[in-house]
Amino acid sequence: MTVYAHINSVPNGSTGRIMLAEHNFLLENGEESYAFWGRRANKGIKNGRLFGTSINFIVDVIETFIDGKSGFHSRFQTYRLIKALDRIRPDVVHLHNLHGYYLNLPILFRWLAKNECKVEWTLHDCWAFTGHCAYFSYVNCNQWKESCCSAEACPQLKTYPPTFAPGSSCNWCWREKKRLFTSLPVNRLKLIVPSNWMANLVSESFLSGYSVEVRYNSIDENVFKPTSSDFRSRFGIGNRFMILGVASPWSARKGLDVFVRLSHELDPNLYAVVLVGVNEKQKVQVGNRILSLSKTSDARKLAEIYSTADLFLHPGVEETFGLTVAEAQSCGTRVLVMENSACAEIADPSLGTIVPADFEAIKSSIIDISKQQSIS
Numbered sequence: 001m002t003v004y005a006h007i008n009s010v011p012n013g014s015t016g017r018i019m020l021a022e023h024n025f026l027l028e029n030g031e032e033s034y035a036f037w038g039r040r041a042n043k044g045i046k047n048g049r050l051f052g053t054s055i056n057f058i059v060d061v062i063e064t065f066i067d068g069k070s071g072f073h074s075r076f077q078t079y080r081l082i083k084a085l086d087r088i089r090p091d092v093v094h095l096h097n098l099h100g101y102y103l104n105l106p107i108l109f110r111w112l113a114k115n116e117c118k119v120e121w122t123l124h125d126c127w128a129f130t131g132h133c134a135y136f137s138y139v140n141c142n143q144w145k146e147s148c149c150s151a152e153a154c155p156q157l158k159t160y161p162p163t164f165a166p167g168s169s170c171n172w173c174w175r176e177k178k179r180l181f182t183s184l185p186v187n188r189l190k191l192i193v194p195s196n197w198m199a200n201l202v203s204e205s206f207l208s209g210y211s212v213e214v215r216y217n218s219i220d221e222n223v224f225k226p227t228s229s230d231f232r233s234r235f236g237i238g239n240r241f242m243i244l245g246v247a248s249p250w251s252a253r254k255g256l257d258v259f260v261r262l263s264h265e266l267d268p269n270l271y272a273v274v275l276v277g278v279n280e281k282q283k284v285q286v287g288n289r290i291l292s293l294s295k296t297s298d299a300r301k302l303a304e305i306y307s308t309a310d311l312f313l314h315p316g317v318e319e320t321f322g323l324t325v326a327e328a329q330s331c332g333t334r335v336l337v338m339e340n341s342a343c344a345e346i347a348d349p350s351l352g353t354i355v356p357a358d359f360e361a362i363k364s365s366i367i368d369i370s371k372q373q374s375i376s
Contacts, residue, residue, distance in 0.1 A: 004033040005090035007081070007108075009100030011035065011042035011050075012297075014323050015124050018217060019096050020045065034088055036081055038074070038102025051081045052102045060101035068132065068157070068165030069173055071098060071105040078104040082111050095121040098128070099161065109180040119184060122192040122215075125320055128181060129205035131174030133159060135318040138253045145204050148174040178206040186210055194321035195342035216346065217321045220299070224330040229304035235291055237308075240272040241370040244309035244333075246302070246324045247316075248277035248295045255315030256282070258359060263289040265363060271370070276305060306331035311369055317341045317357050325352075336365055 004026055008019045019035060026033035027046060035045060038052035052074070060073045081103075085093070093112065098105065112119055125134040131148030133141075133156045141155055148154060149167035157163055157170065191212045193199050199212050232238060243262065247254045256275075263273045268289060278292040286292055296302055306312065312328035312335045319325075322343035325335050329351050337343035338357040347354055353369065355361040 001030070001032050002092060003088055003090045004031060004092045004094060005085060005088060006033070006035045006094045006096065007098075007103075008035075008037050008096035009098075009102055010040045011037045011045065011048065012040060014217075015097050016042075018122070018124075019094075020048075021218070022094065023048070032088075034084075034090070036084065038077065038081075039100060049084065051084065052077045057101050064101065064161050065163055066165065068163035068169030070101075070132070070161040070163075071103060071173070072176070073104060074102055075104045075107060077102070078107045082107065085111065090117050092118045092120060095119065097124055099134070101161070105177070105180055109183055113183050117188075119189045120192055121189065122194075123198060123202065123320070124194070126198075126201060128177065129202070129207050131170035131172075131177070132156060132161075132163075135253065137318045144174070147171060182206060182209070195345050197340075197342035197345060198320045217323055217326070219323065219326050219330055221330055223299045224303050224306070224327045226332040227300070227303045227307045229308055231304055231308045235274075237272045237274075237291075240268075240270060241311070241366075241373065242272045242274060242309045243366060244274050244276070244305065244312050244328070245314070246276045246305075246312075246328075250275065250278055250282055253316060253318055255313075256286070258315040258362060259290060259313070260286050261359060262363065262366070263287070266366070271366075274305070274309065276302070302327070303331055306333050309333050310373060311336055311366065313362070313366070314338070314343050315357070315362060316343075319343055322346055334369060336362065336369070 006019050006023050008015055010016045011020060023033050023035040033047060035048040036051055039057055041050055056074055056077050063073045064070045127134040130144040132154055139155045149171040153167045154170045186209055189210050191202060191210050192215050193212055194217045196214055199214050202212055245259050250256045259273055259275055274291045276293045277295040283292040306328045312333050314322060314325050314337045317338050319342050325337060325343045326346055328335050329348050334351050335347055336353045337347050339354050344354045353365055355365050
């Protein structure tokens with residue numbers, strides 16, 4: 001019997017759900033599988049264990065804020081994880097997000113290098129091959145291909161994971177990540193990415209020597225399916241053309257400003273803009289022309305919202321897959337996504353429209369789609 005160990009920052013959210021789906025699948029098929037995570041309690045998971053503490057999380061956040069070395073703290077609790085791995089002696093270690101203020105990379109990779117286990121690593125974002133950020137397309141930065149902050153300053157030191165450290169820390173992290181992540185033999189490490197878009201980026205990084213498997217993220221089609229509800233009447237949408245956006249957290253990178261601009265330039269008597277996942281501060285910022293709803297962890301309620309929308313809009317260009325796009329399509333909702341993005345890969349020809357990442361192109365497409373719907 002093969003013994004599997006899965007490691008992620010959290011047991012919930014998109015990456016946590018993906019990790020646990022594979023973990024549970026293995027258990028159901030008679031394999032021995034264990035899931036480990038560094039933050040957030042989640043009881044009732046068979047062979048699941050939280051190895052981190054809230055105090056450690058706070059300390060790691062502070063240390064990273066000071067020195068910019070994300071992934072190089074949390075020593076004590078990483079040793080706790082190593083002891084657990086020594087006990088179960090996994091044949092396969094499946095890594096997920098290694099960032100998130102919970103793990104010490106040198107300690108983990110020393111253990112992986114000296115053990116003979118196979119390593120699979122699902123890259124949910126680009127953090128593994130940059131010196132700081134998880135995404136870089138929005139700011140059009142390509143320094144990660146050679147060496148972060150060697151030629152110019154990092155434009156995103158204040159983004160996740162934020163720091164006041166100088167750019168030299170970013171360059172140090174890039175070099176250390178390269179040294180650690182390429183310390184594993186090519187026959188023992190396989191990278192898994194959720195899109196060809198992501199695979200192309202990996203091929204230009206220092207991880208290019210490893211094999212890469214494109215594995216699209218799956219969704220629960222028993223939950224995400226056309227679902228009736230009273231959402232429109234409950235929130236006063238009526239017969240207006242409903243444009244939906246879902247994210248958590250929302251930011252300019254996710255296209256929040258696009259929705260705000262649409263709410264001001266489209267006739268509110270004909271169009272309704274609805275956002276899910278907006279925090280309290282953002283609700284004030286976006287104004288009352290947008291129906292702003294808080295994040296929901298209830299997938300069935302989310303399926304109801306997807307199903308009632310006329311169009312799901314994803315104006316971002318940095319998604320490595322676009323899980324919300326897949327969920328919306330599974331609910332039978334038309335989607336509008338940006339070209340040259342991972343979301344464009346999963347847009348169903350019968351439901352998806354792909355346009356340039358340009359506001360006027362987005363607005364024009366929305367108007368055209370709404371007119372087509374009114375005719376049909």
